[in-house]
Amino acid sequence: MFFLKLKSKKMKKLVFLFVALLVLGLESQAVNVVTPVGDKEMEVAEMATMTTTSLTGVVLDNETGEALTGVAIRFEGSNETVYTDFDGNFKIANIVPGNYNILSSYISYSDNKLKDVNVNGVNNVIRLVLKKD
Incomplete structure (x- = not known):
């Protein structure tokens, strides 16, 4: 050496x-791996062999269509939160394919819950529209 x-x-x-x-x-x-709705516990060996994917999206204002910066996005049942960038874009990585409930919250806007979003590894792009309170 x-x-x-x-x-x-x-x-x-x-x-x-x-x-x-x-x-x-x-x-x-x-590595934090997000698991689908209903799969409360998974064996470590199962998670090690699973293929993970990611979910990307954009968050817009309902009235103006403008991108919203700093919106908190997370999966229901998870404590990992991501935030939108200056263009309203976000990305959640290391997701096990399955169905998820996606929660979004932002100051002066109503909280939003998008139910049973299918994250399948093929086309994982969503668009969230938030309404002002």
């Missing part, structure tokens, strides 16, 4: 420590 050629013991220790921390850091990374 290259660090065996290093002359300083201190440098060897630093390189070894860096590599050890890098390996430990890579092993401890977790």
